[in-house]
Amino acid sequence: MVKEIERAGFPVVHMCTIIPISQTVGANRIVPTIAIPHPFGDPTRTPGEEKALRRALVEKGLKALETDIDGQTVFNG
Amino acid sequence: MTYRVVHYINQFFAGIGGEEEAGQRPLLKEGVVGPGQALAAAFGDEAQIVATVICGDGYFAENMDRAAAEVVDLIASCRPDAVVAGPAFNAGRYGTACGAVCQAVKENLGLPTVTAMYPENPGVDLYRSETYIVETTDSARGLRKAVPTMASLALKLLRGETPGLPSEEGTLPQGRRRNLFRDACGAERAADMLVRKLRGEPFETEYPMPVFDRVPPAGALKNLKEATIALVTSGGIVPKGNPDHIEASSASRYGEYDISGVDDLTAAGYGTAHGGYDPTYADGDADRVLPVDVLREMEREGRFAKLHDFFYSTVGNGTPVALAARFGREIAEKLRNAGVDAVILTST
Amino acid sequence: MVRVFCVFSNNPRLAGSKQYRPVSSQEILLAVRDEIHRGSSLVNHPLYGNFRPHQQPYRTLVVEKPSSPGGVDVPSLTLIEKALALYRSYEGRIMTPGILDPSVEADYAYVDGELVRETLRHCHLEELLSEGEDDQKSRSGGHEE
Amino acid sequence: MKLELHRLKVNALAWGERTSLVGGRLTIDGEALRSLLAEDSRFRSVALDLALPGDKVRLIPVKDVVEPRCRLDGGPLFPGFVGDVETVDEGETVVLEGAAVVTCGAIVGFQEGIIDMTGPGAEYTPFSKTCNLVVSLEPVEGLEKHDYEAACRLAGFRAAHYLANAVRGVAADSVETVVWPPLSEALSAHPGLPRVAYLYMLQSQGLLHDTYLYGVDVKRILPTLVSPTEVMNGAIVSGNCVSACDKNSTYAHQNNPVIAALLRRHGREINFVGCIVTNENVTLADKKRSSGQAVKLARMLGVEGLLISEEGFGNPDADLIMNCHRAEAAGIRTVLITDEFAGSDGASQSLADATAEATAVVSAGNANARIVLPPMERVIGFPREANVIAGGFEGSLRDDGSIEVEIQAITGATNELGLGRLSAVTV
Structure with missing residues (x-):
């Protein structure tokens, strides 16, 4: 799915927890997320903290979309 | 006749x-x-x-x-x-x-x-x-x-x-494996293949490994402030009740859902159809899989121009590659017609 | 450091393990997949034995609980997903315990137990394995959670 | 190390007063052999039959196939079983070429292994071309399955040894000499030719899925080096009953075709320097350890190429792929031999694992392909087993005696030592 959308010319950022699987399916811009059942959240935290965490992740995703890359890139940090 | x-x-x-x-x-x-x-x-x-x-x-x-x-x-x-x-x-x-x-x-x-x-x-x-x-x-x-x-x-x-x-x-080729008897026994064929491989001569494998093709990365977003961003997920986020009956695994379809005016994917309105992980957290707050709430905030703040009015959702678990590819092509077509500039695809 | 193991099985020879349930082999795999999502790692390969998924009713998998929270063991996740993909290709033909001729089923249960004996031994849990389907041998929790 | 294989051709079997070999006709004193095997108190009954190429006979369920061999001096073979655990890397060995001992025993209620001596099924098994002495073994009441399996295994070796030993004075039709030099010489021999080793994977998951090396259950070994001469003398034997199509019978080990193919090219196209034996265990830790050690041995030998043969499918696919991946990562070029489980329509994924480095794979065929085996005049063994064998399915034994099965049920059909010519292509 991610590959076909990118093939159509859109920059796509794949935000997911299991990076090797993302690499296997051929995503190019990859941002690691928190955990499989809650990639953009952490139920052990307060709702406010959780949202801040989510926002930081989405910011990372947008940055990835703004970044030119040569090949598969994992945006850590 | x-x-x-x-x-x-x-x-x-x-x-x-x-x-x-x-x-x-x-x-x-x-x-x-x-x-x-x-x-x-x-x-x-x-x-x-x-x-x-x-x-x-x-x-x-x-x-x-x-x-x-x-x-x-x-x-x-x-x-x-x-x-x-x-x-x-x-x-x-x-x-x-x-x-x-x-x-x-x-x-x-x-x-x-x-x-x-x-x-x-x-x-x-x-x-x-x-x-x-x-x-x-x-x-x-x-x-x-x-x-x-x-x-x-x-x-x-x-x-x-x-x-x-x-x-x-x-x-x-249709992609089916059919048996046949070759001229030499398997061990002889393997030894010949090894000799060729070591000499750098051409040889033909009898079982090609499944391959994953690659797509070159699309160019970066030049101007985020004017961009329309769309959300796509393989995490199975759907309106409560799963109106399109997307299957929990080996999904045969994807859903297209209008989120114009939606600021937050609340537990009352959204949950997951995905059978591949513990659904408690996504059902409790679907923003944990599809971050609509923060994207809406950022849209208001002018970080980017617009969050696309529809999101697309399917269940990635066990869905055949050819089918997932078809979903991708169809979704891409719709996004193109809608003037979307970039995509955030979330998976669990 | 105490290593904690957990045995998921639908084999009556392992009725003494905490996660014994008389469900289909595929459901055992699914339960273990969820466990891996919670951070556990596989001890034995999910596809032991020269049987395809629809050819025998039993499956016994041992996982090790995470020593620290957070993170997913990617090799375990990859293995379980590959195994589940194989099981899905036999969807509708997966056997649930209790549908075969009892003597044949007892043989399957026996061999399943023998095929995980080595794994259980690694985890000091061999005593969980009873000799036959009727044998309710004394069981000890060992290091099983 | 020097081994002479004294080959005596066998092209007919018959019963007689005294076991003898004249003009290719092996006459067997059935009573003497039967009472020898019946000495094992674990058997309630021992029945002997003959099954020759072209006979309208079906054997089922086959447990193992063994080629009759013994030492020319009368000494033992199959170390750890018929003989002592002495090393068997040299000497003179008598081979009854064209003969085989086939053991039948229903150890568990879903066992498989069909050999048809004629008809469409015969094309798929190498043992429709051998002159077979069939040993059908029934256990005493209450015998534990491990013991029954062990007793059947041993009976096959004893029968095979008995036959060769009884005729070992007969002049050989041909003598083949295999010389295996010390490592120091082997490694520097044939400069200019690529150095090659064989990675010999053995099934070792547990009961009915086991293999023995010098009597040791190979799930307990670390990968080790063996000489081809030891393999020819029965150092590796099968305790593997399940998945008839791709288990390595003891016969296949004794006549390992990979070793034969590498020896034939040795000194001309390659420098064949070693056989590394490894296992296929159940736990992930064992898999990693064995794969690491096996590839380490290949690196210590300094080989450029490694031929890897798998045994079984599913779980061992992980070992196969791991071995391939590690070897290629170490700069060693690999060729793999495997079989496929692609579904009866051939549309499913053939292996349970994959790696991009596996660019050279020999396929021994799709074991799920279906075949109808017509009725035979005689069935030796336990015909009812056809309903529950792994490659069959409920109702596969039809009223007229024909059986519809996947070729998985046929002994040796997709042998992954590359014994047969069966393969598969994408259509």
Whole structure:
């Protein structure tokens, strides 16, 4: 799915927890997320903290979309 | 006896017209039309094209299920022994229609089918396992070469013979493994292969590993502030009640959901259809899988121009690659028409 | 460091393990997949034995609980997903315990137990394995959670 | 190390007063052999039959196939079983070529292994071409399955040894000499030719899925080096009953075709320097350890190429792929031999694992392909087993005696040592 959308010319950022699987399916811009059942959240935290965490992740995703890359890139940090 | 064959072609090859006539609904003409001439000649006395079914590529693409059913009804009315579709060369919608017709004929009428396409026609990946597809060049210049190959394969199927290897029949492989006895025993073949590999000589593996093709990365977003961002997920986020009945695994469909005016995916309104992980957290707050709430905030703050009004969702778990690829192509088409600039795809 | 193991099984020879349930082999795999999502890692390969998924009813998998929270063991996840993909291709033909001739089923249960014996031994949990389906041998929790 | 294989051709079997071999006709004193095997108190009954190529006979369920061999001096073979655990890397060995001992025993209620001596099924098994002495073994009441399996295994070796030993004075039709030099010589021999080793994977998952090396259950070994001469003398034997198509019978080990193919090219196209034996265990830790050690041995040998043969499918696919991946990562070029489980329509994924480095794979065929085996005049063994064998399915034994099965049920059909010519292609 991610590959076909990118093939159509859109920059796509794949935000997911299991990076090797993302690499296997051929995503190019990859941002690691928190955990499989809650990639953009952490139920052990307060709702406010959780949202801040989510926002930081989405910011990372947008940055990835703004970044030119040569090949598969994992945006850590 | 003479076998009865129905030929399926599009509006263009039927001489009705080009893109302006792509909305042509399915229609039946007795006997041979257009490229059917050459096909009939190749059949000789052994088979006869009793009718030609014609459908516009646009109509078929926009009404896949209905169009296929209508075409099958027309074909069935001719009581044929086999169906030949195309050749479609590199025409994507035509190839997809030919494949879909062959699949529907196989499923509903149980008849042998043959079509023909250029290897990169998107219809190949979608339907290669459902029908025999003769390999053609990318344009109609290859008609003369393709037609006799299609005819001889169709005759073989009509006679109940098992087709030979793809290289012998001129077809694109269907992706099924078939047993055969080779000349030498396996150990000898392996030792020979090793010698060749070590010498750097060409050799052919007997079992190609499944391959994952790559797409070069699309260029970066130049101006985020003016961009429309769309959300797509394989995490199965759906409105409560799962209105499209997306399956928990091996999904056969995806959903398109309007989020214009939605600021937050609340537990009351959204949950997950995904059967591949513990759903407690996504059901409690679907923003944990599809971060609509923070994207809405950022949209208001002007970080980017617009969050696209629809999100697209399916379940990635166990869905066949060819199907997922089709979802991707269809979603991409919709996003393009909607003027989307970039995509955030979330997975669990 | 105390290593904690957990045995997921639908084999009556392992009725003494905490995660014993008389469900289909595929459901055992699914339960283990969820466990991996929670951070556990596989001890034995999910596809032991020369049987395809529909050819025998039993499956016994041992996982090790995470020593620290967070993170997913990617090799375990990959293995379980590959195994599940194989099971899915036999969807509708997967056997649930209790549908075969009892003597044949007892043989399957027996062999399943023997095929995980080595794994259980690694985890010092061999005593969980009873000799036959009727044998309710004394069981000890060992290091099983 | 030098081994002479004294080959005596066998092209017919018959019962007689005294076991002898004249003009290719092996006459067997059935009573003497039967009472020898019946000494094992674990058997309630021991029945002997003959099954020759072309006979309208079906054997089922086959447990193991063993080629009759013994030492020319009367000493033991199959170390750890018929003889002591002495090393068997040299000497003179008598081979009854063309003969085989086939053991039948229904150890568990879903066992498989069909050999048809004629008809369409015969094409798929190498043992429709051998002259077979069939030993059908029934256990005493209450015998534990491990013991029954062990007893059947041993009976096959004893029968095979008995036959060869009884005729070992007969002049050989041919003598083949295999010389295996010390490593120091082997490694520097044949400069200019690529150095090659064989990675010999053995099934070792547990009961009915086991293999023995010098009597040791190979799930307990670390990968080790063996000489081809030891393999020919029965150092590796099968305790593997399940998945008839791709288990390595003891016969296949004794006549390992990979070793034969590498020896034939040795000194001409390659420098064949070693056989590394490794296992296929159940736990992930064992898999990693064995794969690491096996590839380490290949690196210590300094080989450029490694031929890897798998045994079984599913779980061992992981070992196969791991071995391939590690070897290629170490700069060693690999060729793999495997079989496929692609579904009866051939449309499913053939292996449970994959790696992009596996660019050179030999396929021994799709084991799920279906075949109808017509009725035979005689069935030796336990015909009812056809309903529950792994490659069959409920109702596969038809009223007329024909059986519809996947070729998985046929002994040796997709042998992954590359014994047969069966393969598969993508259509």
